[in-house]
Amino acid sequence: MTRGYRTGGRGEIGDMIQAILRTAFPPALSRGTRPFPWPWRDRAGRLSALRAVVLALLLAPAAWLLVTALTEGLGPEPAKAALREIGLWTIRLLLVTLAVTPLGRILAAPRILALRRMLGLGTLAYALLHLLLYAAYQDFALPRIASEIALRFYLTIGFVALLGLAVLGWTSTDGWMRKLGRRWKRLHLLIFPVAALGVFHFFLQSKSQLWEAVLAAGLLAWLILWRLLPAEARLHPVALLLLAPATGLAAAGVEYAWYALATNLPAGRILAANLDVAFGLRPAVWAAVAVVVPPLLALPGWIRARRAGRTAPGSAAPGPAPAHPPAAAGNPAR
Ligand code: HEM
Secondary structure, eight states: OOTTOOOTTOHHHHHHHHHHHHHHSHHHHSSSSOOOOOTTBOTTSOBOHHHHHHHHHHHHHHHHHHHHHHTTOSOSOHHHHHHHHHHHHHHHHHHHHHHHHHHHHHTTOGGGGGGHHHHHHHHHHHHHHHHHHHHHHTTTOHHHHHHHHHHOHHHHHHHHHHHHHHHHHHTTSHHHHHHHTHHHHHHHTTHHHHHHHHHHHHHHHHTTOOHHHHHHHHHHHHHHHHHHSOGGGTTOHHHHHHHHHHHHHHHHHHHHHHHHHHOSSOHHHHHHGGGOGGGOOOHHHHHHHHTTHHHHHHHHHHHHHHHTTOOOTTOSSOOSOOSSOHHHHHOOOO
């Protein structure tokens, strides 16, 4: 029954489930000898506590929303409230997915790099749910949905972002990685324009309630700036600390531009408020503070490495090989 198919010795029931799945999804499973890629298992088919916890965290916002909906806690327009909530989680998860590579490298935690595919597919699932809820909000009137998406600029932007996510999700498999070779990496850099469109969609429908949209813009700016650093500077403490003011300035600049171009509000005064902490920290300042955290967390490790006569991992001076090779860091395998 399970010829050419590893079951990990989990007995008859496991064999049966594998056989059913293999029959149900023949193209995906019949080629290899690997067990079904359940998200809580690692590549070797072993249960991974890290993957199981991350999967549970991924599902938690949707589960919480479902419970709130069932207890009628979503207010007078539940479909719209759910649509907005899932939209928020889509952009948050997209940024978390993009943050895995820098965090894995800065914190020398290569294990988390293997979470990228799961997080990316989770983001896509949330984006599709967001679209489904939009369709529900429009009573599943497909012609109206299509014309709204075509005619309303912010919906068109969201739709293009969703299409981009779908392409990246579709091509995230090992098979596509093999098929596209070096072009795979270039294709998957599309995630940055997709995220920028997602943030733009967020701004466009936020009107004047921009707090989280500005924070998202700042964090996306940091993710892009980190990638633009020369490879040897990406783990350098000074370069990473300098990215913090750059991130804050980018977020404040986007916020200023938005207020100046899209509203009648006094953009200059809003920009100046970033320097006045009397009314609490503005989102641009929060973005700058947030991006200092990873290098600060990594600092003890870097200091220990220096004391031990080595250089900080990733710095230009010679030193021992980093804890994880750059190839592994760049490889988006699950
Ligand atoms: C076909 C694709 C999409 C459609 C039709 C769509 C539609 C909508 C609609 C109708 C809203 C609520 C507007 C309102 O409150 O008046 C919204 C909000 C939002 N959407 Fe989308 N969207 C799409 C794709 C996306 C994607 C791909 C992302 C993220 C990458 C996203 C992120 C958001 C966010 C963050 C909000 C704001 C939530 C809030 O303000 O609380 N959307 N979207």
